[in-house]
Amino acid sequence: MIDAADLALLSEGLRSAMAEARSAAGLDAALAELGWRELLEESPDEAVALVFGLLGETGAHAPVLNDVLLHAMKRPLGGVVALREDGLAFGRPGEPSPADLDPALGLCRVAWEPLTDEALAAGRRALGLQIVGAGRTMLALAREHALARTQFGRPVAAFQAVRHRLAETLVALEGAQAALEHATDPMTAKLGKALAGRAGLTAMRHCQQVLAGIGFTAEHRFHLFARRVLVLDDLLGSASALTREIGESLEASRIVPRLVDL
Amino acid sequence: MHVDEFRTGLRAWLDEHDLRPVHDGSLDGHMAQLSRVRRALFDAGWMRWGWPEHAGGLGGPVILRAVLGEEVVARDLAEPGIYTLIEVLAPTLIRYASPELLGFVPKLLAGEETWCQGFSEPGTGSDLASLSTRAVRDGDAWVIDGQKVWTSLAQYARRCVLLTRTGGPGHRGISAFLVDMDSPGITVRPIETMHGRDEFAEVFFDGVRVPAARMLGAEGQGWEIAMSILPDERSSCFWQRIAYLYNRLDRLLAEAPAASPRQLGEAFLDLHAIRCRSRLTQHRRTRGDRLGAETSVDKVLLATAEQRLFDTARDLLPGAVEYGDSPWREEYLYSRAATIYGGTAEIQRNIIAKRLLSLGNE
Ligand SMILES: Cc1cc2nc3c(=O)[nH]c(=O)nc-3n(C[C@H](O)[C@H](O)[C@H](O)COP(=O)(O)OP(=O)(O)OC[C@H]3O[C@@H](n4cnc5c(N)ncnc54)[C@H](O)[C@@H]3O)c2cc1C
Numbered sequence: 119m120i121d122a123a124d125l126a127l128l129s130e131g132l133r134s135a136m137a138e139a140r141s142a143a144g145l146d147a148a149l150a151e152l153g154w155r156e157l158l159e160e161s162p163d164e165a166v167a168l169v170f171g172l173l174g175e176t177g178a179h180a181p182v183l184n185d186v187l188l189h190a191m192k193r194p195l196g197g198v199v200a201l202r203e204d205g206l207a208f209g210r211p212g213e214p215s216p217a218d219l220d221p222a223l224g225l226c227r228v229a230w231e232p233l234t235d236e237a238l239a240a241g242r243r244a245l246g247l248q249i250v251g252a253g254r255t256m257l258a259l260a261r262e263h264a265l266a267r268t269q270f271g272r273p274v275a276a277f278q279a280v281r282h283r284l285a286e287t288l289v290a291l292e293g294a295q296a297a298l299e300h301a302t303d304p305m306t307a308k309l310g311k312a313l314a315g316r317a318g319l320t321a322m323r324h325c326q327q328v329l330a331g332i333g334f335t336a337e338h339r340f341h342l343f344a345r346r347v348l349v350l351d352d353l354l355g356s357a358s359a360l361t362r363e364i365g366e367s368l369e370a371s372r373i374v375p376r377l378v379d380l
Numbered sequence: 381m382h383v384d385e386f387r388t389g390l391r392a393w394l395d396e397h398d399l400r401p402v403h404d405g406s407l408d409g410h411m412a413q414l415s416r417v418r419r420a421l422f423d424a425g426w427m428r429w430g431w432p433e434h435a436g437g438l439g440g441p442v443i444l445r446a447v448l449g450e451e452v453v454a455r456d457l458a459e460p461g462i463y464t465l466i467e468v469l470a471p472t473l474i475r476y477a478s479p480e481l482l483g484f485v486p487k488l489l490a491g492e493e494t495w496c497q498g499f500s501e502p503g504t505g506s507d508l509a510s511l512s513t514r515a516v517r518d519g520d521a522w523v524i525d526g527q528k529v530w531t532s533l534a535q536y537a538r539r540c541v542l543l544t545r546t547g548g549p550g551h552r553g554i555s556a557f558l559v560d561m562d563s564p565g566i567t568v569r570p571i572e573t574m575h576g577r578d579e580f581a582e583v584f585f586d587g588v589r590v591p592a593a594r595m596l597g598a599e600g601q602g603w604e605i606a607m608s609i610l611p612d613e614r615s616s617c618f619w620q621r622i623a624y625l626y627n628r629l630d631r632l633l634a635e636a637p638a639a640s641p642r643q644l645g646e647a648f649l650d651l652h653a654i655r656c657r658s659r660l661t662q663h664r665r666t667r668g669d670r671l672g673a674e675t676s677v678d679k680v681l682l683a684t685a686e687q688r689l690f691d692t693a694r695d696l697l698p699g700a701v702e703y704g705d706s707p708w709r710e711e712y713l714y715s716r717a718a719t720i721y722g723g724t725a726e727i728q729r730n731i732i733a734k735r736l737l738s739l740g741n742e
Contacts, residue, residue: 257737261739273740275739275740276741276742281734281739281742282729282733284733285728285737289680289681289684292657292681293681294653297656299656300656309649312645313653360645361642361646362641363645364641364645365639365640365641365643365645366641366645368633368644369633369644373633378656380383380443380450380662
């Protein structure tokens with residue numbers, strides 16, 4: 119456990135490293151410099167919540183999901199791990215991959231090895247937290263725009279249809295965040311990732327609509343977060359695929375697990 | 381008393397004491413069962429944990445009430461909606477009543493009495509601050525004239541937590557009373573409901589004299605009192621409702637022949653999200669945090685989960701809602717009210733937009 123003051127300090131350091139980052143490789147190195155790997159070894163839950171939440175919010179990318187998976191498999195950090203059977207992985211150093219929806223993620227192909235249950239759970243929790251972070255930024259961008267943009271003589275934030283879309287977005291994100299705070303094993307991590315994916319897509323839909331024309335331009339940052347959310351949702355199980363899996367396991371066991379208690 | 385200790389002891393006690401309902405499913409039957417369950421739990425002490433000692437409780441953290449509610453509902457011992465009404469009424473009284481009125485609280489907890497909540501009026505739903513039932517001072521009493529509507533269980537209630545207008549328009553002109561329902565001048569007319577269990581009523585007040593000592597808090601404090609209900613409603617009550625919904629998903633899994641995994645998964649995800657969220661809320665409350673507008677998020681998550689669950693049940697059990705005589709019909713229909721009572725879904729989104737997202741005025 120690290121104390122709250124240290125955590126706040128570290129959080130500021132990480133945030134500025136992410137804001138200044140020029141490349142995935144540069145940020146990877148900067149995070150290592152700031153002690154990411156030691157923190158991951160020492161208090162993995164806090165490390166992942168902090169770093170992945172911030173990666174989501176800032177829209178920066180460093181291939182540190184590899185470390186989360188390696189750590190969960192008790193292997194040395196710093197390598198690359200395939201996320202799918204076709205070998206897709208976050209490259210290290212991570213050259214941009216222009217053919218993909220989100221080139222900044224620097225996707226590459228490596229040899230596939232099945233992930234352990236622990237690795238899958240840790241990876242899902244991390245990706246879920248990153249999606250919620252990205253959703254929060256989409257919401258902030260839409261909120262700012264709604265307050266600044268005037269139509270019919272009023273800020274568009276005064277229109278109830280707009281307000282309710284943004285309220286709906288917050289509800290989805292908070293529900294997912296709460297689930298991720300309770301993601302402590304493979305099943306709860308799966309639920310957390312599914313809820314995060316769903317919330318990310320909800321945020322994308324509503325915020326895009328509120329941002330309207332300006333949000334459809336490459337000049338506005340919205341599209342970067344939208345692209346990111348679509349890819350992160352797909353990795354290690356999309357909301358849609360996981361929801362089906364969860365339903366199948368309910369059907370098979372005919373028991374509804376009470377996964378969290380007071 | 382710790383949560384785990386409480387839960388273990390309670391479960392053992394409930395295993396030994398058979399409180400399972402034996403009634404015809406009518407509202408009268410449910411009410412009688414509720415009194416029976418309360419009485420037994422009160423006498424054994426379980427019902428008294430989490431309530432302050434000066435109000436007849438045994439003290440301990442409020443969260444114990446949520447644990448009790450969960451066990452009661454998980455065993456289908458009482459209908460959740462009517463069970464939780466005390467969670468909004470008793471705390472109000474404990475916070476604002478004079479020591480003399482506090483003596484009524486144990487009667488409520490022990491199932492000796494039912495109370496109701498007289499807030500809504502024909503002209504006053506979402507815009508509660510516009511209420512017009514009037515109370516006028518006359519010597520050592522107040523004289524009340526007006527009408528309440530959608531008052532749940534008014535036909536069974538011994539007392540009513542009533543909001544009235546004692547001053548000018550707006551929030552500041554509102555005062556609250558604890559009114560005896562057998563006072564001369566009160567007429568209760570049950571309203572037939574859509575789901576067939578006529579749980580609410582119209583209540584008419586015609587020159588009803590209420591002793592001044594029955595005012596809760598001070599003159600003009602009614603709005604504050606009404607708003608103080610939210611943290612109670614949105615912690616212990618919600619936890620219990622969530623427990624009930626899990627229970628119904630169990631039932632659906634047992635009954636649905638060939639299910640649709642995608643739909644079941646969605647329904648379970650919604651339940652899991654509100655369960656996690658509500659757990660965080662309960663713990664914040666136990667730590668002594670003030671609960672506020674952020675509980676509108678809990679409210680929206682819960683109403684959404686409830687309606688999704690019963691929509692799923694209707695899809696996976698074709699005809700259960702429409703034909704014949706299945707318990708799913710009543711519960712499906714009741715779930716439609718989840719986005720209406722306790723502040724509509726739209727009002728919750730207005731609160732989130734204004735207070736949590738700071739979007740300014742409409
Ligand atoms: C089963 C049940 C039990 C109840 N029990 C009780 C009880 O015990 N005691 C009690 O006092 N009351 C009770 N109520 C009443 C309940 O609190 C009210 O129904 C509720 O507050 C809504 O008021 P209304 O029905 O008058 O709807 P209205 O306020 O008239 O609203 C009609 C529609 O307009 C929308 N609307 C209104 N204002 C706005 C706005 N500003 N922005 C956007 N949309 C808006 C609403 O969301 C709704 O969709 C109960 C209701 C039900 C269904």
